[in-house]
Every structure is written in C-alpha cells, then in structure tokens.
Amino acid sequence: MTTISVRAPAKINLHLGVGPVREDGFHPLATVYQAIGMYDDVSVSEAADWSLAVRAHERIDVAEVPTDASNVALRAGRLLAAHHDLDRAASIVIEKAIPVAGGLAGGSADAAATLLALDRLWDLQTSDDDLLALAAELGSDVPFALVGGTAVGTGRGEVVSRVADRGRWWWVVVESDIGLSTPAVYREYDRMAVAADPAVPEALLAALADGDRRALAASVSNDLAAPALALRPDLAQVLAAGAAAGALTGLISGSGPTCLFLCEDQAHAAAVRMTLAEEHERVFAAAAPVAGAHVVEYA
Incomplete structure (x- = not known):
C-alpha cells in the first residue's frame, strides 16, 4: 500500500497520583488511563525526505503545533527508522480532532x-515490546496510546498494564479555547504540594471491574487539579456547571484545561451535553473505553 492511515484516541486520567520530582526531573506517577472516543488520524506515505503537515477541524487551533523536527510524530518516524537501521523517509499528515494542550495527550x-x-x-513487523519501548522514549503517554482501553500507568506513566474494565462509560468533554502548559502545571504542583509516593486507589479498580458508575464517580481523582485551578480559576465554574447539569462527577483531564463529566449512559450524556452547550461552544459526548492506535481504511 502506498499510504497507511492510523487512528489513535485521546486519553483521560481516572486517577492521577503524582509523587515528588525525581533526580531526572520527572515525577513518579500512579495513574489510571482510559481511552475515549476522540481521535487524531495520521497518514504516512513513502517519500524521499521527511515532511510533516498538520490539519485540523476548525475548532482546533494548531498554530502552536510544530511541523519541524521537534514534532513528536516526526521524531517517532525517525526513531522507528533508526531502530531498524533504515535509510528511509516518509510524508506524515496529521488530521487533528484532539485539542492541543488540552490534557488529552493528542501529541502522544x-x-x-x-x-x-x-x-x-514498511512491513517491519516490529514486536509489541519494541514498539512500546520506542513509545516510552518519545513520551510518558505514548505507550498508552498504543495500548488503549483502560490501564494503570506507573513509572512516569510509561509502564502500562491493562486492568479489568467491565463498564461502558459515557463522558461529556468540555474543551477550552486556551490551552494549559503541562510543565507550568507541574511547576505549580511542586510549589503548592508536599508530594507523597503515589498509589492507585483499590476502590477505583473495583469500580471498573464491577462496571459501577456511582462507585467510579466517587473514586476518580487528580493531583494536578489544584495547580491547574490555581492557574486557571475559571475552570471551577465549568466544573460547577457540570455538577448543576446533573453529571455524576466532574474532573480536570490530566494537566487541564479540558473538563470531563461522567454520566449514567448515552442518553444522560446527551442531556448533560445539551445543557452545558448553552454556555460553552465546544462540548462533546464520548464513549469509553475504546481501542488504542489502529489501522483505518477510508471508503
């Protein structure tokens, strides 16, 4: 085939526990990832030289997305070629629907x-273990984007293990017009918090295994919520609006600023979305969990 297209999902953190900064500058994490039904599509084709183009839905601002060698997708391509000792290049085209700097790991x-x-x-037949190892070199959230579903992340988030999830979850996603810098949120976290060694709550894992929406609502948490709210106090109003709309719970996605609201089912999510859309322009309902990165064909 001359072009291959792959679709990869956004991630949310049902739990994000953050420990004290390590000597290497990273924070140890204990997180529970979930892949939700929002996607970026990436198409690649053989080329004489590496190139990258980024396109997006009109609601997505890609002005800050680099198209040079610093882009993580281009780095991924070069890393894979080097891993197989290949002197090959490709054209990469990204179709973005995941917000930029939204705490949903679109770059990953x-x-x-x-x-x-x-x-x-290139029919490289790279092993799953090698793909995950390469992904971990690129970023903490990249391995989970390959795995998808629901999983625990440890280390700096790159060590991923699937967990039992018998639920069909519906989330309402409220995007922000302005992104929030992950490094800035972590700096604020370090300033505000006396961090302890993080752990995943057993109650959350039990709620997932049971498919219990109310129990899941009671057990989600995010250590980065407080610093994100300190930098963006307006997000408190979004969380309050979701509660008033009848969501089971609300939380900030990762380092923010996207806000998430757990609902009972698809019909409940549609009702919550409609209420929030009266005051917020970019509001979506998304199912979870969904598959990780996978090849797609366009009719």
Missing part, C-alpha cells in the same frame, strides 16, 4: 499512530 496519540503506521507501511 500522534506519535503512537506514526509508529504503527510506518511499521505497517
């Missing part, structure tokens, strides 16, 4: 999609 999704797409384009 693009990197994971690029790894898988080029592996298939």
Whole structure:
C-alpha cells in the first residue's frame, strides 16, 4: 500500500497520583488511563525526505503545533527508522480532532499512530515490546496510546498494564479555547504540594471491574487539579456547571484545561451535553473505553 492511515484516541486520567520530582526531573506517577472516543488520524506515505503537515477541524487551533523536527510524530518516524537501521523517509499528515494542550495527550496519540503506521507501511513487523519501548522514549503517554482501553500507568506513566474494565462509560468533554502548559502545571504542583509516593486507589479498580458508575464517580481523582485551578480559576465554574447539569462527577483531564463529566449512559450524556452547550461552544459526548492506535481504511 502506498499510504497507511492510523487512528489513535485521546486519553483521560481516572486517577492521577503524582509523587515528588525525581533526580531526572520527572515525577513518579500512579495513574489510571482510559481511552475515549476522540481521535487524531495520521497518514504516512513513502517519500524521499521527511515532511510533516498538520490539519485540523476548525475548532482546533494548531498554530502552536510544530511541523519541524521537534514534532513528536516526526521524531517517532525517525526513531522507528533508526531502530531498524533504515535509510528511509516518509510524508506524515496529521488530521487533528484532539485539542492541543488540552490534557488529552493528542501529541502522544500522534506519535503512537506514526509508529504503527510506518511499521505497517514498511512491513517491519516490529514486536509489541519494541514498539512500546520506542513509545516510552518519545513520551510518558505514548505507550498508552498504543495500548488503549483502560490501564494503570506507573513509572512516569510509561509502564502500562491493562486492568479489568467491565463498564461502558459515557463522558461529556468540555474543551477550552486556551490551552494549559503541562510543565507550568507541574511547576505549580511542586510549589503548592508536599508530594507523597503515589498509589492507585483499590476502590477505583473495583469500580471498573464491577462496571459501577456511582462507585467510579466517587473514586476518580487528580493531583494536578489544584495547580491547574490555581492557574486557571475559571475552570471551577465549568466544573460547577457540570455538577448543576446533573453529571455524576466532574474532573480536570490530566494537566487541564479540558473538563470531563461522567454520566449514567448515552442518553444522560446527551442531556448533560445539551445543557452545558448553552454556555460553552465546544462540548462533546464520548464513549469509553475504546481501542488504542489502529489501522483505518477510508471508503
């Protein structure tokens, strides 16, 4: 095939526990990832030189997305080629629907999609273990974008293990017009918090295994919520609006500023979305969990 397209999902953190900064500058994490039904698509084709283009839905501002060698998707392609000692290049086209700097790991999704797409384009048959190891070199959230579903992340988030999840979850997603810098949120966290060694709550894992929406609502948490709210106090109003609309619970996604609201089912999510859309322009309902990066074909 001359072009391969791969779709990769956004991630949310049902729990995000953050420990004290390590000597290498990273924070140890104990997190529970879930892949939700929002996606970026990445298409790759053989080329004489590396190139990258980024396109997006009109609601997505990609002005700050680099298209040079610093882009994580382009780095993913070069890393895979180097891993196989290949002197090859590709054209990479990213179609973004995951917000930029929204706490939903859109860049990580693009990197994971690029790894898988080029592996298939060049018929490299890279092992799953090697793909995950390459993904971990690229970023903490990239391995989960390959795995998808629901999983625990440890280390700095890159060590991913699937967990039992018998639920069909519906989330309402409220995007922000302005992104929030993950490094800035972590700096604020370090300033505000006396961090302890993080752990995943057993109650949350039990709620997932049982498919219990009320129990899940009672057990989600995010250590980065307080610093995100300190930098963006307006997000408190969004969380309050979701509660008033009848959501089971609300939380900030990762380092923010996207806000998430757990609902009973699809009909409940549609009702909550409609209420929030009266005051917020970019509001969506998304199902979870969904598959990780996977090849797609366009009719």
